[in-house]
Amino acid sequence: MAAMAAPALRKYHLNGPRYTSYPTALQLDDFNPELLKQRCQQADAKPLSLYLHVPFCHSLCYYCGCNKQITRQTHKAQVYLDYLMREITQRYQLFTERSVTQIHFGGGTPTYLSDEQLTRLMAHVRQCFEVTDDAEVSIEIDPRQMTLPRLKHLFELGFNRLSIGVQDFDKKVQKAVNRVQDEEHIVELVRFARELGFASVSLDLIYGLPHQSAASFADSVNKVLKIRPDRLSVFNYAHMPEKFAAQRRIDEQTLPDSAERMAIFSLASELLCAQGYVCIGMDHFALEDDELARAQRHGSLHRNFQGYTTQGDCDLLGLGVSAISQINGLIVQNEKVLKHYYQAMDKKGEALAKGYALTEDDRLRAEVIKQLICHFHLSYAHIEKAFHIQFEAYFAKEIERLKAMMADGLLSMSSTGIQVTDAGRSLIRAICMQFDRYLPQSRQQAFSRII
Ligand SMILES: C[S@@+](CC[C@H](N)C(=O)[O-])C[C@H]1O[C@@H](n2cnc3c(N)ncnc32)[C@H](O)[C@@H]1O
Numbered sequence: 001m002a003a004m005a006a007p008a009l010r011k012y013h014l015n016g017p018r019y020t021s022y023p024t025a026l027q028l029d030d031f032n033p034e035l036l037k038q039r040c041q042q043a044d045a046k047p048l049s050l051y052l053h054v055p056f057c058h059s060l061c062y063y064c065g066c067n068k069q070i071t072r073q074t075h076k077a078q079v080y081l082d083y084l085m086r087e088i089t090q091r092y093q094l095f096t097e098r099s100v101t102q103i104h105f106g107g108g109t110p111t112y113l114s115d116e117q118l119t120r121l122m123a124h125v126r127q128c129f130e131v132t133d134d135a136e137v138s139i140e141i142d143p144r145q146m147t148l149p150r151l152k153h154l155f156e157l158g159f160n161r162l163s164i165g166v167q168d169f170d171k172k173v174q175k176a177v178n179r180v181q182d183e184e185h186i187v188e189l190v191r192f193a194r195e196l197g198f199a200s201v202s203l204d205l206i207y208g209l210p211h212q213s214a215a216s217f218a219d220s221v222n223k224v225l226k227i228r229p230d231r232l233s234v235f236n237y238a239h240m241p242e243k244f245a246a247q248r249r250i251d252e253q254t255l256p257d258s259a260e261r262m263a264i265f266s267l268a269s270e271l272l273c274a275q276g277y278v279c280i281g282m283d284h285f286a287l288e289d290d291e292l293a294r295a296q297r298h299g300s301l302h303r304n305f306q307g308y309t310t311q312g313d314c315d316l317l318g319l320g321v322s323a324i325s326q327i328n329g330l331i332v333q334n335e336k337v338l339k340h341y342y343q344a345m346d347k348k349g350e351a352l353a354k355g356y357a358l359t360e361d362d363r364l365r366a367e368v369i370k371q372l373i374c375h376f377h378l379s380y381a382h383i384e385k386a387f388h389i390q391f392e393a394y395f396a397k398e399i400e401r402l403k404a405m406m407a408d409g410l411l412s413m414s415s416t417g418i419q420v421t422d423a424g425r426s427l428i429r430a431i432c433m434q435f436d437r438y439l440p441q442s443r444q445q446a447f448s449r450i451i
């Protein structure tokens with residue numbers, strides 16, 4: 001990946017969204033739940049992707065920006081499970097015509113639930129929804145709490161994809177973020193997952209953590225290459241100590257600066273691409289024959305609240321505290337605080353807190369941003385055909401702003417479209433921000449640094 005000169009790079013020391021949706025969740029506001037019901041009835045019977053959020057964890061990783069609650073009181077999981085199952089019972093009635101082709105359990109740590117609790121939850125999901133035989137069923141696991149018998153149990157429950165949080169193999173980094181874990185155990189988990197028949201194993205790494213350098217991170221990447229997961233997320237550390245109190249325990253003096261962060265990602269990307277991985281969008285890698293890589297090649301890659309996905313044709317139904325749904329032109333979010341989630345379920349029988357109905361202009365901009373962040377390329381003809389506009393006239397101001405980025409070598413423009421260069425790939429969020437009409441009004445501090 002090409003590097004950028006330091007003075008030009010400084011211009012892009014910005015905060016910005018990760019564009020798992022457009023508009024971002026910041027636009028969500030008071031919302032009438034009746035609109036969701038109406039839109040569900042109007043929608044053609046698109047397949048459904050389910051997201052189930054389990055917010056509990058056993059211990060606190062200082063870098064964590066997820067919606068989670070650290071607790072040793074395991075009985076809390078039972079209370080939560082009862083509410084979550086009630087929410088499923090209430091929600092599935094809006095979707096009786098739909099089949100479910102994807103299920104993802106995220107968190108927090110979904111395996112905070114016991115084997116018996118996960119069995120009950122999965123049985124309830126299958127009882128309520130029509131889950132297809134070939135559905136992708138994935139779960140995020142924390143290797144520190146995962147044993148081989150538990151992994152076998154997950155497979156028997158129908159999970160066929162695993163996502164394992166690794167972050168970094170370097171012990172100094174692990175200690176600084178309060179997440180020390182055993183490398184051998186991760187190797188053993190992946191080996192056993194393959195033996196059981198899991199269709200795909202994905203690992204999460206984070207760059208930008210304390211004490212990391214390009215050289216130290218390359219050691220972790222080389223260890224990953226020996227494990228050879230099907231997919232790999234290499235997340236840019238979102239450091240927002242005003243928002244996530246635990247991050248204040250991280251000594252900022254030990255964080256790599258922007259230039260080092262870019263060097264870390266460049267080297268990691270080089271190492272991975274030299275060994276048969278393809279760069280997917282801004283922070284994912286996949287083996288060349290993986291479905292994500294194929295979707296990218298065929299132009300069908302999609303992005304939603306779960307990140308990059310092949311299932312662009314699905315509506316997304318989020319269940320559990322803070323979960324977000326994207327359904328038929330609506331984005332809606334459940335109550336984010338556990339106590340409020342319980343109260344809403346008790347009082348209203350549903351947990352929806354906020355929402356937003358996309359306008360035609362939002363849909364158009366969402367498609368532009370999706371094309372850029374998934375494919376690093378935008379064909380004006382594709383947008384013009386789908387939205388009946390003349391691209392260069394509609395986006396005259398945006399194109400003017402992009403000219404400065406073109407001068408910095410981040411992209412090229414022609415009369416037919418926009419092509420992001422290698423140097424521009426790591427600044428793709430800044431490029432997408434040019435098409436975001438809400439950004440000047442929304443607080444940029446609400447987002448993490450883009451590099
Ligand atoms: C819900 S956790 C994964 C499951 C499990 N709780 C674990 O930690 O292994 C989701 C992933 O988000 C990423 N993540 C969490 N906080 C982050 C942050 N502040 N910046 C970037 N990535 C972050 C980590 O890579 C983590 O593995």
Ligand code: SF4
Nearest residue numbers: 057061064066068108
């Ligand atoms: S990274 Fe995972 S285990 Fe650590 S606090 Fe966040 S959600 Fe919990």
